[in-house]
Amino acid sequence: MKSRSESLIRLKKxxxxxxxxxxxxxxxxxxxxxxxxxxxxxQIEIEQQxxxxxxxxxxxxxxxxxxxxxxxxxxxxxxxxxKGTLExxxxxxxxxxxxxxxxxxxxxxxxxxxxxAAAKSEQADYDEIARLRxxxxx
Numbered sequence: 001m002k003s004r005s006e007s008l009i010r011l012k013k014x015x016x017x018x019x020x021x022x023x024x025x026x027x028x029x030x031x032x033x034x035x036x037x038x039x040x041x042x043q044i045e046i047e048q049q050x051x052x053x054x055x056x057x058x059x060x061x062x063x064x065x066x067x068x069x070x071x072x073x074x075x076x077x078x079x080x081x082x083k084g085t086l087e088x089x090x091x092x093x094x095x096x097x098x099x100x101x102x103x104x105x106x107x108x109x110x111x112x113x114x115x116x117a118a119a120k121s122e123q124a125d126y127d128e129i130a131r132l133r134x135x136x137x138x
Contacts, residue, residue: 005103008103009103015100019089019092019093022092026089037072040071043068051065056069
């Protein structure tokens, strides 16, 4: 029974680690998207200062700035979508941690029962030895 519960605990720990890695990867992706969007904001501002035109509707507005705005908006939308994915991954991680705790608690209870049974058996042996000694002294 020990090997079975230990295997289950190892499996649950592995699942928690996988979910934790997934959450970390998603967080890193969101941070990268937001960083790239901020860099594009800076490039857009520099381009607008160079050309002296900041009105997107102006006929001479920089095509580079328009493309950078579209890319920035796509990155921000992707980051927003990934935040939804992150929430789902965090929920899955919390559930996996909860499952691990349940399995560990059951394992502790089982070990407690085994230790209690061993202690009772040992005490019964001592009681028997004491009883036999007591009977031989009579």
